Amino acid sequence: MIVRIMGEGQVRLADGHLTELNKLDDVLLTEVQNGDGPAFRQTLQALLAKVRELGEPLPDDSLEPSELILPSPDATLEEVRDLLSDDGLIPG
Amino acid sequence: MDAGPVLWVLLQSLELESVRRGRAKPMSGVMKRMGMIFRAKANKALDRAEDPRETLDYSYQKQLELLQKVRRGVADVATSRKRLELQLNQLQSQSSKLEDQGRKALALGREDLAREALSRRAALQQQVTDLETQHTTLQGEEEKLTLAAQRLQAKVDAFRTKKETIKATYTAAQAQTRIGEAFSGISEEMGDVGLAIQRAEDKTQQLQARAGAIDELLASGALDDPTGMAKDDIQAELERLSGGTDVELELQRMKAELAGGTSAQQQAIEGGTDKAQPQQPQDTPRFDKQ
Numbered sequence: 001m002i003v004r005i006m007g008e009g010q011v012r013l014a015d016g017h018l019t020e021l022n023k024l025d026d027v028l029l030t031e032v033q034n035g036d037g038p039a040f041r042q043t044l045q046a047l048l049a050k051v052r053e054l055g056e057p058l059p060d061d062s063l064e065p066s067e068l069i070l071p072s073p074d075a076t077l078e079e080v081r082d083l084l085s086d087d088g089l090i091p092g
Numbered sequence: 093m094d095a096g097p098v099l100w101v102l103l104q105s106l107e108l109e110s111v112r113r114g115r116a117k118p119m120s121g122v123m124k125r126m127g128m129i130f131r132a133k134a135n136k137a138l139d140r141a142e143d144p145r146e147t148l149d150y151s152y153q154k155q156l157e158l159l160q161k162v163r164r165g166v167a168d169v170a171t172s173r174k175r176l177e178l179q180l181n182q183l184q185s186q187s188s189k190l191e192d193q194g195r196k197a198l199a200l201g202r203e204d205l206a207r208e209a210l211s212r213r214a215a216l217q218q219q220v221t222d223l224e225t226q227h228t229t230l231q232g233e234e235e236k237l238t239l240a241a242q243r244l245q246a247k248v249d250a251f252r253t254k255k256e257t258i259k260a261t262y263t264a265a266q267a268q269t270r271i272g273e274a275f276s277g278i279s280e281e282m283g284d285v286g287l288a289i290q291r292a293e294d295k296t297q298q299l300q301a302r303a304g305a306i307d308e309l310l311a312s313g314a315l316d317d318p319t320g321m322a323k324d325d326i327q328a329e330l331e332r333l334s335g336g337t338d339v340e341l342e343l344q345r346m347k348a349e350l351a352g353g354t355s356a357q358q359q360a361i362e363g364g365t366d367k368a369q370p371q372q373p374q375d376t377p378r379f380d381k382q
Contacts, residue, residue: 025123
């Protein structure tokens with residue numbers, strides 16, 4: 001499974017880690033929906049740390065699409081909410 | 093742009109339905125939804141093309157444009173960073189000038205003037221601290237964009253190779269799947285890089301507005317004189333004071349010379365003039381009044 005960290009690049013993760021990541025990911029979405037800024041930041045950092053720790057970076061010239069995409073480490077809750085609610089924000 | 097809200101509603105309804113049925117939520121996380129949104133975007137672009145092979149050239153063109161844009165972005169951020177560095181230097185030299193003035197004022201026994209110089213310096217230091225934070229931000233952006241440009245360049249090169257292979261080897265029907273694979277990978281990268289560029293532009297614009305304000309302050313000399321009084325009044329006062337001191341010192345030196353010459357002469361002069369004169373040294377205010 002390939003995961004993208006926006007602004008950083010892609011990593012490959014063993015599928016076995018999915019359950020673990022999903023838990024954090026579910027929490028993250030709830031926090032985005034509740035507008036809980038501090039909790040959002042904490043969970044996002046935890047999720048990013050996990051992905052970086054468990055994942056193997058993909059080479060720069062890889063053209064494989066990602067299954068999961070994580071916001072960049074400095075993304076604000078509002079930015080993530082916008083990304084989720086309107087894909088018009090994604091250029092191209 | 094167009095499918096956004098629709099997709100969102102779709103996701104919401106999916107979630108609601110799954111909740112109603114008591115099943116696991118299909119799109120319950122941020123990274124899952126984001127992955128889906130990026131894929132939907134790529135698929136939509138691909139679906140628009142009659143012959144998917146046309147998409148390859150069109151996309152490649154877009155990729156080159158984006159690459160140009162990222163490189164311009166890196167250059168813009170670097171320019172802003174250099175401008176900040178220039179300002180920081182100016183502010184810092186202004187700050188050490190004020191510190192020197194404070195020290196000099198104190199040596200001349202003018203604590204009030206020293207206090208004024210140091211409080212102006214404190215205000216400047218605040219500006220310096222702000223600019224240093226901005227400088228760190230810009231450095232971070234520059235680094236990120238540079239890496240983004242490198243990644244995109246590698247992917248664009250890989251895409252070009254793949255594009256030529258696909259065009260040469262496959263029929264339109266066969267090409268479909270191959271193109272889909274290459275296309276969604278690069279399209280995702282372009283979306284990511286495009287956003288990074290937007291964010292960097294926003295940040296530099298904010299910083300440029302502030303940098304412009306500081307440039308104006310520096311140009312107007314207002315930073316030399318935040319109180320709005322005469323231009324660098326501290327310096328003027330210091331020069332006046334130390335000018336007086338120099339004259340005094342010179343006088344003392346001359347007197348000492350005369351005194352050291354011949355004691356008879358010395359006595360003659362002293363006898364004929366002021367008896368209090370030998371106690372005079374260092375008593376600046378008395379001299380000022382005379």
